Amino acid sequence: xxxxxxxxxxxxxxxxxxxxxxxxxxxxxxxxxxxxxxxxxxxxxxxxxxxxxxxxxxxxxxxxxxxxxxxxxxxxxxxxxxxxxxxxxxxxxxxxxxxxxxxxxxxxxxxxxxxxxxxxxxxx
Numbered sequence: 001x002x003x004x005x006x007x008x009x010x011x012x013x014x015x016x017x018x019x020x021x022x023x024x025x026x027x028x029x030x031x032x033x034x035x036x037x038x039x040x041x042x043x044x045x046x047x048x049x050x051x052x053x054x055x056x057x058x059x060x061x062x063x064x065x066x067x068x069x070x071x072x073x074x075x076x077x078x079x080x081x082x083x084x085x086x087x088x089x090x091x092x093x094x095x096x097x098x099x100x101x102x103x104x105x106x107x108x109x110x111x112x113x114x115x116x117x118x119x120x121x122x123x124x
Contacts, residue, residue, distance in 0.1 A: 006074070011064045015077050018056070020049055038075050039063055 017037045023045070024030055032052035035043035042063045046052035067074045 006068075008061060008064050008068065011074065011076075012060070016060075017077070018053070020052060022049075036060060038077055040075070 016039065018034065019037055020032060020034045022030060023033050031045050031047055032049045033043065033045045034049075034052035034056035036056065039060070042056065042059055044052065044055040044059050046055050064074060066072075
């Protein structure tokens with residue numbers, strides 16, 4: 001259960017799971033979907049992986065801020081991830097590309113981890 005006394009910055013330091021997946025539209029155009037699995041409805045897309053991550057990070061801020069302002073419950077991660085850093089690259093366009101648990105103990109935030117995903121993906 002979420003605690004309403006936390007600030008946006010405190011929620012940003014929690015180890016939410018960022019999930020990024022490539023998709024193909026019915027017209028054949030490619031795009032990316034990014035979501036925080038624990039936060040129902042905190043899901044968006046972008047033309048590139050980096051754009052989808054940037055969009056979902058912005059949506060995360062809006063989602064948490066709105067829930068803080070209105071007093072709605074904010075789900076927290078069920079437990080800290082057992083793996084501090086993980087990146088899986090799958091070459092199929094219909095399978096997950098990035099699964100990235102965040103670790104506040106390692107200094108990860110949604111912004112820093114999104115940038116690292118993009119840099120690791122570009123170097124591959």
